[in-house]
Amino acid sequence: MMSKFKDTDIQTIIGWVLRTGIFLSIAVCVCGAAVYLFAHGHEVANYGHFKGVPASVQMGELIKSIAALKGRAIIQAGIILLIATPIMRVLFSAIGFAAEKDYLYTGITILVLAIIFMSMLSGHAG
Amino acid sequence: MSVIEITIIILIGAYFAGLLGSLTGLGGGFIIIPLFTLILHIDIHYAIGASLISVIATSSGAAAAYVKEGITNMRLGMFLEIATTAGAMLGAILAIYTPTHYIAILFGTILIVSAIISLRKKKQHITQNKSYLAEKLKLNSSYPGAEGTIEYRVANVAGGFGTMIFAGVISGLLGIGSGALKVIAMDNIMRIPFKVSTTTSNFMIGVTAAASAVVYLQRGYIDPTLSMPVVIGVLFGALTGSKILVNSNSSQWIRIIFAVVISFVAVQMIYNGITHKI
Numbered sequence: 001m002m003s004k005f006k007d008t009d010i011q012t013i014i015g016w017v018l019r020t021g022i023f024l025s026i027a028v029c030v031c032g033a034a035v036y037l038f039a040h041g042h043e044v045a046n047y048g049h050f051k052g053v054p055a056s057v058q059m060g061e062l063i064k065s066i067a068a069l070k071g072r073a074i075i076q077a078g079i080i081l082l083i084a085t086p087i088m089r090v091l092f093s094a095i096g097f098a099a100e101k102d103y104l105y106t107g108i109t110i111l112v113l114a115i116i117f118m119s120m121l122s123g124h125a126g
Numbered sequence: 127m128s129v130i131e132i133t134i135i136i137l138i139g140a141y142f143a144g145l146l147g148s149l150t151g152l153g154g155g156f157i158i159i160p161l162f163t164l165i166l167h168i169d170i171h172y173a174i175g176a177s178l179i180s181v182i183a184t185s186s187g188a189a190a191a192y193v194k195e196g197i198t199n200m201r202l203g204m205f206l207e208i209a210t211t212a213g214a215m216l217g218a219i220l221a222i223y224t225p226t227h228y229i230a231i232l233f234g235t236i237l238i239v240s241a242i243i244s245l246r247k248k249k250q251h252i253t254q255n256k257s258y259l260a261e262k263l264k265l266n267s268s269y270p271g272a273e274g275t276i277e278y279r280v281a282n283v284a285g286g287f288g289t290m291i292f293a294g295v296i297s298g299l300l301g302i303g304s305g306a307l308k309v310i311a312m313d314n315i316m317r318i319p320f321k322v323s324t325t326t327s328n329f330m331i332g333v334t335a336a337a338s339a340v341v342y343l344q345r346g347y348i349d350p351t352l353s354m355p356v357v358i359g360v361l362f363g364a365l366t367g368s369k370i371l372v373n374s375n376s377s378q379w380i381r382i383i384f385a386v387v388i389s390f391v392a393v394q395m396i397y398n399g400i401t402h403k404i
Contacts, residue, residue, distance in 0.1 A: 008199065013384050018190035022183075022361055032356045041130040041350075044266045050171040053346035070319075075350035079179065084356055085186045086332035088170040093204060102265070110205050115211040116337045123341050124298075 010096035015094045017082025021085030028078030086117065130350070134165060136176075136355040143180050144363025148188035150384045151327030152305035153181030153335065154360055156391045167370045170403070171256055173343045175347030178339045181305075185332025189363030192325040195372050197269045199322055202280060202312075203329045205263055206290045211309070213294020218233035221299045227348065229299055230399030237392035240310045241385040249309040269322055269361075272375040278319050286316040297334060300395075305331045306388055324384070 055061045056076055065073030094109035139161040143154025155177035162173035192198045257280060260266055265280040280286075293307035305327050312323035342348055371380065397403075 007200070008196070009338040011196060013255050014200070015194040018186050018193070022186055022190060022371055025239075026358060026361055029354050031355050032350070033358075036354075037130060037133065037352060041128065043129050045127050045132040047132075047166075047172055047349070047352060050169045051346070053344070057344055057346060057351075075354045079216050079348060079350060079353050079357065080343075082179065082182055082186070083336050083343070086182060088334040089186075089189075090204075090207075090333060092163045093200070102264075105201060105204060108208060112204065112207045112211055113334070115208070115215065116333065119211065119215040119218070119337045120340045122215075123344075 005096070005099040005101075007100070010093065012102065013092055013096050014089055017089050018085060021088060022082060023076050024029060025082040025085065028081060029075050031073050032074030032078055034071075035069060039071060040076075087113075090116070127166075129362070135166065135354045136161070137359040139367075140356045140359025141164075141363040144184050144187060144360035144365075145316065146276070146363075146383070146387055147180070147184035147305075148328060148364040148367030149324070149380060150305070150314035150387050151324035151331075152184075152387060153177070153331050154184050154363075155181055156394060158256060158356065159359060160394065166187070169345045170350045175339075175342050175349060176353050177357045178335050179343055179348060179353045179356050179379070180309075181335040182332045182339060183332075183360035184364045185328055185335065187361045188328045188368045191365065191368035191372060192328060195270060195329040197325045197372070198281075198323055198329045199265070199267050199269075199318070199326050201263065201267070202265050202316075202328070203326045205265065206287065206308075206312075206326075207330055208335055209287050210297070210334050211337065212297040213296075215294075216291075217295035217298020217300075219298075220295065222364050224299060226299055227399040227402050229296070229396045233296055233300065234395035234399065235308055237388050237395065239392070240306075241313070241388040243314065243393065244310070244381060244388070245330040246383045250378045253298040257281055259285055266271075267322075269319065272299065276319065278322070279316040279317075281317040282315050286311050287313055287348075292294065294334065304390055309384065320381060324380065325371070378403050 055063055056073055062073055080111055083086055088111060090113055091109060094106055097105040139157060143157035145152035158180045159173045160176045162168040165168055189198065200247060260280040260283050268275045268277045289311035294310060296307060308327040309323050310329060312318045312326060313320055
Protein backbone atom coordinates (compact mmCIF):
# COMPACT_ATOMS: atom_id res chain seq x y z
CA MET A 1 0.00 0.00 0.00
CA MET A 2 1.28 3.43 -0.90
CA SER A 3 0.85 5.89 1.91
CA LYS A 4 -0.73 9.25 1.19
CA PHE A 5 1.60 11.84 -0.29
CA LYS A 6 1.64 14.99 1.87
CA ASP A 7 2.91 18.58 1.82
CA THR A 8 5.81 17.61 4.07
CA ASP A 9 6.88 15.07 1.42
CA ILE A 10 6.93 17.85 -1.20
CA GLN A 11 9.00 19.95 1.21
CA THR A 12 11.45 17.09 1.61
CA ILE A 13 11.76 16.62 -2.16
CA ILE A 14 12.17 20.34 -2.88
CA GLY A 15 14.72 20.67 -0.09
CA TRP A 16 16.61 17.75 -1.57
CA VAL A 17 16.52 19.20 -5.13
CA LEU A 18 17.79 22.56 -3.88
CA ARG A 19 20.57 21.07 -1.76
CA THR A 20 21.71 18.75 -4.57
CA GLY A 21 21.75 21.63 -7.07
CA ILE A 22 23.72 23.86 -4.71
CA PHE A 23 26.20 21.13 -3.77
CA LEU A 24 26.90 20.16 -7.42
CA SER A 25 27.21 23.80 -8.44
CA ILE A 26 29.67 24.65 -5.66
CA ALA A 27 31.72 21.50 -6.26
CA VAL A 28 32.05 22.15 -10.01
CA CYS A 29 32.76 25.87 -9.50
CA VAL A 30 35.48 25.16 -6.92
CA CYS A 31 37.17 22.62 -9.26
CA GLY A 32 37.01 25.10 -12.14
CA ALA A 33 38.27 27.89 -9.91
CA ALA A 34 41.28 25.83 -8.83
CA VAL A 35 42.22 25.11 -12.45
CA TYR A 36 41.59 28.70 -13.54
CA LEU A 37 43.40 30.42 -10.67
CA PHE A 38 46.39 28.06 -10.96
CA ALA A 39 46.80 29.06 -14.62
CA HIS A 40 45.73 32.72 -14.55
CA GLY A 41 45.66 33.84 -10.89
CA HIS A 42 48.57 36.25 -11.19
CA GLU A 43 47.50 37.92 -14.39
CA VAL A 44 46.22 41.49 -14.18
CA ALA A 45 42.42 41.56 -13.91
CA ASN A 46 40.80 43.38 -16.80
CA TYR A 47 37.02 43.63 -16.63
CA GLY A 48 36.63 47.35 -17.34
CA HIS A 49 35.06 46.83 -20.75
CA PHE A 50 32.35 44.50 -21.97
CA LYS A 51 34.00 42.03 -24.36
CA GLY A 52 30.84 40.80 -26.04
CA VAL A 53 29.52 37.29 -26.36
CA PRO A 54 32.19 34.63 -25.69
CA ALA A 55 32.40 31.45 -27.78
CA SER A 56 31.70 29.32 -24.70
CA VAL A 57 28.02 30.32 -24.91
CA GLN A 58 27.58 27.66 -27.59
CA MET A 59 27.01 24.24 -26.04
CA GLY A 60 29.40 22.51 -28.45
CA GLU A 61 32.23 24.94 -27.72
CA LEU A 62 31.57 24.66 -23.99
CA ILE A 63 31.76 20.86 -23.99
CA LYS A 64 34.99 20.98 -26.06
CA SER A 65 36.55 23.43 -23.58
CA ILE A 66 35.48 21.38 -20.57
CA ALA A 67 37.07 18.30 -22.17
CA ALA A 68 40.26 20.35 -22.61
CA LEU A 69 40.07 21.12 -18.84
CA LYS A 70 39.77 24.88 -19.32
CA GLY A 71 39.00 26.49 -15.93
CA ARG A 72 36.56 29.08 -17.33
CA ALA A 73 34.49 26.39 -19.06
CA ILE A 74 34.30 24.22 -15.94
CA ILE A 75 33.12 27.22 -13.90
CA GLN A 76 30.57 27.99 -16.62
CA ALA A 77 29.20 24.45 -16.22
CA GLY A 78 28.87 25.04 -12.47
CA ILE A 79 26.96 28.27 -13.13
CA ILE A 80 24.61 26.51 -15.56
CA LEU A 81 23.91 23.96 -12.78
CA LEU A 82 23.10 26.84 -10.44
CA ILE A 83 20.73 28.46 -12.96
CA ALA A 84 19.02 25.11 -13.55
CA THR A 85 18.38 24.57 -9.81
CA PRO A 86 15.30 26.85 -9.37
CA ILE A 87 13.84 25.57 -12.64
CA MET A 88 14.26 21.98 -11.46
CA ARG A 89 12.65 23.05 -8.20
CA VAL A 90 9.52 24.21 -10.06
CA LEU A 91 9.50 21.00 -12.12
CA PHE A 92 9.70 18.80 -9.01
CA SER A 93 6.99 20.89 -7.31
CA ALA A 94 4.68 20.07 -10.21
CA ILE A 95 5.45 16.36 -9.82
CA GLY A 96 4.93 16.62 -6.05
CA PHE A 97 1.56 18.37 -6.36
CA ALA A 98 0.46 15.79 -8.94
CA ALA A 99 1.46 12.94 -6.58
CA GLU A 100 -0.57 14.66 -3.87
CA LYS A 101 -3.49 14.82 -6.34
CA ASP A 102 -3.65 18.59 -5.89
CA TYR A 103 -4.51 19.30 -9.51
CA LEU A 104 -5.14 23.02 -8.95
CA TYR A 105 -1.52 23.49 -7.88
CA THR A 106 -0.17 21.08 -10.49
CA GLY A 107 -1.83 23.40 -13.04
CA ILE A 108 -0.49 26.56 -11.38
CA THR A 109 3.04 25.14 -11.34
CA ILE A 110 2.89 24.05 -14.99
CA LEU A 111 1.64 27.54 -15.89
CA VAL A 112 4.67 29.06 -14.13
CA LEU A 113 6.99 26.68 -16.02
CA ALA A 114 5.32 27.65 -19.31
CA ILE A 115 5.79 31.38 -18.61
CA ILE A 116 9.47 30.82 -17.71
CA PHE A 117 10.13 28.93 -20.94
CA MET A 118 8.25 31.51 -22.98
CA SER A 119 10.32 34.36 -21.56
CA MET A 120 13.54 32.39 -22.04
CA LEU A 121 12.82 31.52 -25.65
CA SER A 122 11.55 34.98 -26.59
CA GLY A 123 14.55 36.62 -24.89
CA HIS A 124 12.23 38.84 -22.83
CA ALA A 125 13.19 38.11 -19.27
CA GLY A 126 13.42 40.47 -16.27
CA MET B 127 44.88 44.30 -9.41
CA SER B 128 45.58 40.61 -9.97
CA VAL B 129 42.91 38.01 -10.68
CA ILE B 130 43.43 36.38 -7.27
CA GLU B 131 43.01 39.69 -5.42
CA ILE B 132 39.81 40.61 -7.24
CA THR B 133 38.45 37.08 -6.65
CA ILE B 134 39.03 37.34 -2.89
CA ILE B 135 37.40 40.79 -2.65
CA ILE B 136 34.32 39.56 -4.55
CA LEU B 137 34.19 36.42 -2.39
CA ILE B 138 33.99 38.52 0.81
CA GLY B 139 31.44 40.95 -0.66
CA ALA B 140 29.34 38.07 -1.95
CA TYR B 141 29.29 36.44 1.49
CA PHE B 142 27.64 39.56 2.94
CA ALA B 143 25.30 39.82 -0.05
CA GLY B 144 24.10 36.26 0.62
CA LEU B 145 23.85 36.86 4.37
CA LEU B 146 21.74 40.03 4.09
CA GLY B 147 19.85 38.72 1.08
CA SER B 148 18.67 35.58 2.87
CA LEU B 149 17.65 37.51 6.00
CA THR B 150 15.61 40.10 4.14
CA GLY B 151 14.14 38.12 1.22
CA LEU B 152 15.96 40.32 -1.31
CA GLY B 153 18.54 39.08 -3.75
CA GLY B 154 22.09 40.19 -3.10
CA GLY B 155 22.13 42.49 -6.13
CA PHE B 156 22.04 45.63 -4.02
CA ILE B 157 25.54 44.79 -2.75
CA ILE B 158 27.00 43.13 -5.86
CA ILE B 159 26.22 45.95 -8.33
CA PRO B 160 27.80 48.84 -6.37
CA LEU B 161 30.74 46.60 -5.33
CA PHE B 162 31.43 45.73 -8.96
CA THR B 163 30.85 49.11 -10.62
CA LEU B 164 31.83 51.69 -8.00
CA ILE B 165 34.63 49.90 -6.12
CA LEU B 166 36.11 47.42 -8.62
CA HIS B 167 35.33 49.43 -11.80
CA ILE B 168 33.95 46.40 -13.60
CA ASP B 169 31.74 46.96 -16.65
CA ILE B 170 28.02 47.27 -15.78
CA HIS B 171 27.09 44.35 -18.08
CA TYR B 172 29.18 41.95 -15.98
CA ALA B 173 27.80 43.52 -12.80
CA ILE B 174 24.22 42.84 -13.93
CA GLY B 175 25.11 39.25 -14.84
CA ALA B 176 26.82 38.62 -11.48
CA SER B 177 23.91 40.23 -9.64
CA LEU B 178 21.47 37.78 -11.25
CA ILE B 179 23.73 34.91 -10.24
CA SER B 180 23.74 36.22 -6.67
CA VAL B 181 19.92 36.33 -6.64
CA ILE B 182 19.69 32.69 -7.76
CA ALA B 183 22.33 31.58 -5.27
CA THR B 184 20.69 33.47 -2.37
CA SER B 185 17.29 32.09 -3.27
CA SER B 186 18.36 28.46 -3.62
CA GLY B 187 20.72 28.50 -0.64
CA ALA B 188 18.22 30.09 1.72
CA ALA B 189 15.16 28.25 0.38
CA ALA B 190 16.83 24.88 0.97
CA ALA B 191 16.88 25.68 4.70
CA TYR B 192 13.55 27.53 4.94
CA VAL B 193 11.53 24.91 3.04
CA LYS B 194 12.93 22.16 5.23
CA GLU B 195 11.95 24.05 8.39
CA GLY B 196 8.43 24.55 6.99
CA ILE B 197 8.55 28.37 7.23
CA THR B 198 8.10 28.99 3.49
CA ASN B 199 4.50 28.99 2.23
CA MET B 200 5.10 26.94 -0.94
CA ARG B 201 1.55 27.25 -2.30
CA LEU B 202 1.53 31.01 -1.86
CA GLY B 203 4.97 31.19 -3.50
CA MET B 204 3.90 29.08 -6.48
CA PHE B 205 0.63 30.99 -6.91
CA LEU B 206 2.35 34.40 -6.79
CA GLU B 207 5.09 33.22 -9.16
CA ILE B 208 2.47 33.32 -11.94
CA ALA B 209 2.21 37.07 -11.33
CA THR B 210 5.93 37.76 -10.97
CA THR B 211 7.10 35.71 -13.97
CA ALA B 212 4.38 37.07 -16.27
CA GLY B 213 5.01 40.61 -14.93
CA ALA B 214 8.77 40.27 -15.48
CA MET B 215 8.24 39.22 -19.08
CA LEU B 216 5.87 42.14 -19.67
CA GLY B 217 8.38 44.51 -18.02
CA ALA B 218 11.24 43.27 -20.20
CA ILE B 219 9.13 43.96 -23.31
CA LEU B 220 8.07 47.40 -22.01
CA ALA B 221 11.70 48.27 -21.18
CA ILE B 222 12.39 48.67 -24.89
CA TYR B 223 9.93 51.61 -25.08
CA THR B 224 10.16 53.18 -21.62
CA PRO B 225 12.52 55.85 -20.23
CA THR B 226 13.57 53.66 -17.30
CA HIS B 227 15.36 56.38 -15.30
CA TYR B 228 12.03 58.00 -14.34
CA ILE B 229 10.79 54.61 -13.18
CA ALA B 230 13.95 54.11 -11.12
CA ILE B 231 13.35 57.43 -9.31
CA LEU B 232 9.68 56.60 -8.75
CA PHE B 233 10.51 53.10 -7.51
CA GLY B 234 13.16 54.46 -5.14
CA THR B 235 10.58 56.82 -3.64
CA ILE B 236 8.07 53.97 -3.20
CA LEU B 237 10.74 51.95 -1.38
CA ILE B 238 11.61 54.75 1.05
CA VAL B 239 7.93 55.20 1.95
CA SER B 240 7.58 51.42 2.43
CA ALA B 241 10.68 51.31 4.64
CA ILE B 242 9.14 53.95 6.92
CA ILE B 243 5.79 52.12 7.04
CA SER B 244 7.56 48.84 7.73
CA LEU B 245 9.47 50.33 10.68
CA ARG B 246 6.44 52.03 12.24
CA LYS B 247 4.60 48.73 12.53
CA LYS B 248 5.54 47.53 15.98
CA LYS B 249 3.31 44.57 16.66
CA GLN B 250 2.99 41.52 14.51
CA HIS B 251 -0.75 41.15 14.02
CA ILE B 252 -1.90 37.93 12.53
CA THR B 253 -5.16 38.31 10.66
CA GLN B 254 -7.99 35.89 11.31
CA ASN B 255 -10.44 37.32 8.77
CA LYS B 256 -11.78 34.80 6.32
CA SER B 257 -10.86 35.34 2.70
CA TYR B 258 -12.74 33.35 0.06
CA LEU B 259 -9.81 33.23 -2.38
CA ALA B 260 -7.31 32.28 0.32
CA GLU B 261 -9.55 29.34 1.30
CA LYS B 262 -10.08 28.25 -2.29
CA LEU B 263 -6.36 28.43 -3.08
CA LYS B 264 -5.37 26.77 0.21
CA LEU B 265 -3.06 29.67 1.07
CA ASN B 266 -3.74 29.76 4.82
CA SER B 267 -0.97 27.95 6.62
CA SER B 268 1.18 27.78 9.73
CA TYR B 269 4.84 27.97 10.63
CA PRO B 270 6.98 26.83 13.55
CA GLY B 271 7.41 29.65 16.09
CA ALA B 272 9.26 29.86 19.38
CA GLU B 273 6.20 28.66 21.34
CA GLY B 274 4.82 26.04 18.98
CA THR B 275 3.07 26.28 15.64
CA ILE B 276 1.62 29.65 14.64
CA GLU B 277 -1.45 29.59 12.40
CA TYR B 278 -2.07 32.48 10.04
CA ARG B 279 -4.49 33.50 7.30
CA VAL B 280 -3.74 35.30 4.08
CA ALA B 281 -5.73 38.50 3.44
CA ASN B 282 -6.46 40.38 0.22
CA VAL B 283 -5.27 37.74 -2.25
CA ALA B 284 -6.34 39.77 -5.32
CA GLY B 285 -4.53 42.89 -4.07
CA GLY B 286 -1.39 40.89 -3.34
CA PHE B 287 -1.49 39.22 -6.75
CA GLY B 288 -1.89 42.60 -8.46
CA THR B 289 1.07 44.03 -6.53
CA MET B 290 3.13 40.99 -7.53
CA ILE B 291 2.41 41.70 -11.20
CA PHE B 292 3.59 45.26 -10.57
CA ALA B 293 6.70 43.90 -8.75
CA GLY B 294 7.38 41.64 -11.74
CA VAL B 295 7.00 44.49 -14.24
CA ILE B 296 9.35 46.70 -12.20
CA SER B 297 11.97 43.93 -12.01
CA GLY B 298 11.64 43.35 -15.76
CA LEU B 299 11.99 47.07 -16.46
CA LEU B 300 14.90 47.78 -14.14
CA GLY B 301 16.60 44.38 -14.04
CA ILE B 302 16.82 44.53 -10.23
CA GLY B 303 14.77 45.29 -7.15
CA SER B 304 12.19 42.54 -7.34
CA GLY B 305 12.57 41.09 -3.85
CA ALA B 306 11.80 44.34 -2.03
CA LEU B 307 8.30 44.78 -3.46
CA LYS B 308 7.53 41.08 -2.95
CA VAL B 309 8.19 41.27 0.78
CA ILE B 310 6.25 44.54 1.07
CA ALA B 311 3.25 43.13 -0.82
CA MET B 312 3.07 40.01 1.36
CA ASP B 313 3.74 41.90 4.59
CA ASN B 314 1.52 44.99 4.14
CA ILE B 315 -1.21 43.81 1.76
CA MET B 316 -1.60 40.10 2.41
CA ARG B 317 -0.82 40.48 6.14
CA ILE B 318 1.46 37.49 6.35
CA PRO B 319 3.87 37.12 9.31
CA PHE B 320 7.19 38.79 8.49
CA LYS B 321 9.25 35.62 8.80
CA VAL B 322 6.97 33.89 6.29
CA SER B 323 7.00 36.80 3.82
CA THR B 324 10.81 37.11 3.77
CA THR B 325 11.33 33.37 3.35
CA THR B 326 8.60 33.03 0.72
CA SER B 327 10.09 35.97 -1.18
CA ASN B 328 13.45 34.19 -1.03
CA PHE B 329 11.81 31.08 -2.42
CA MET B 330 10.31 33.04 -5.34
CA ILE B 331 13.10 35.36 -6.52
CA GLY B 332 15.27 32.52 -7.83
CA VAL B 333 12.71 31.44 -10.42
CA THR B 334 12.33 34.83 -12.14
CA ALA B 335 16.09 35.36 -11.96
CA ALA B 336 16.79 31.94 -13.52
CA ALA B 337 14.67 32.81 -16.58
CA SER B 338 16.56 36.10 -16.93
CA ALA B 339 19.92 34.42 -16.38
CA VAL B 340 19.38 32.12 -19.36
CA VAL B 341 18.82 35.19 -21.56
CA TYR B 342 21.79 37.11 -20.11
CA LEU B 343 24.06 34.07 -20.35
CA GLN B 344 23.47 34.01 -24.10
CA ARG B 345 24.23 37.75 -24.31
CA GLY B 346 27.59 37.19 -22.61
CA TYR B 347 26.75 39.21 -19.46
CA ILE B 348 27.56 36.34 -17.12
CA ASP B 349 31.34 36.09 -16.97
CA PRO B 350 32.37 32.78 -15.38
CA THR B 351 35.53 34.08 -13.70
CA LEU B 352 33.63 36.93 -12.01
CA SER B 353 30.57 34.82 -11.18
CA MET B 354 32.57 32.01 -9.55
CA PRO B 355 33.42 33.92 -6.32
CA VAL B 356 29.83 35.27 -6.33
CA VAL B 357 28.34 31.75 -6.41
CA ILE B 358 30.60 30.43 -3.64
CA GLY B 359 30.45 33.52 -1.40
CA VAL B 360 26.71 34.07 -1.71
CA LEU B 361 25.82 30.41 -1.07
CA PHE B 362 27.84 30.31 2.16
CA GLY B 363 26.43 33.69 3.18
CA ALA B 364 22.88 32.52 2.50
CA LEU B 365 23.43 29.35 4.56
CA THR B 366 24.68 31.45 7.51
CA GLY B 367 21.77 33.88 7.14
CA SER B 368 19.13 31.15 7.02
CA LYS B 369 20.56 29.52 10.17
CA ILE B 370 20.29 32.86 11.98
CA LEU B 371 16.70 33.46 10.80
CA VAL B 372 15.48 29.95 11.61
CA ASN B 373 16.80 30.22 15.17
CA SER B 374 15.60 33.77 15.84
CA ASN B 375 12.52 34.32 17.99
CA SER B 376 11.75 37.95 17.25
CA SER B 377 11.14 39.44 13.83
CA GLN B 378 11.53 43.06 15.01
CA TRP B 379 15.28 43.20 14.35
CA ILE B 380 14.80 41.60 10.91
CA ARG B 381 12.34 44.41 10.21
CA ILE B 382 15.00 46.97 11.14
CA ILE B 383 17.63 45.32 8.92
CA PHE B 384 15.02 45.16 6.16
CA ALA B 385 14.21 48.87 6.47
CA VAL B 386 17.90 49.85 6.42
CA VAL B 387 18.62 47.64 3.40
CA ILE B 388 15.52 48.88 1.56
CA SER B 389 16.53 52.52 2.11
CA PHE B 390 19.98 51.69 0.75
CA VAL B 391 18.40 50.10 -2.34
CA ALA B 392 16.11 53.13 -2.72
CA VAL B 393 18.98 55.63 -2.63
CA GLN B 394 20.82 53.53 -5.25
CA MET B 395 17.76 53.51 -7.49
CA ILE B 396 17.22 57.27 -7.25
CA TYR B 397 20.94 57.93 -7.79
CA ASN B 398 21.02 55.67 -10.86
CA GLY B 399 17.84 57.29 -12.15
CA ILE B 400 19.21 60.82 -11.81
CA THR B 401 22.59 59.94 -13.34
CA HIS B 402 20.82 57.97 -16.15
CA LYS B 403 22.63 54.76 -15.29
CA ILE B 404 19.42 52.75 -15.55
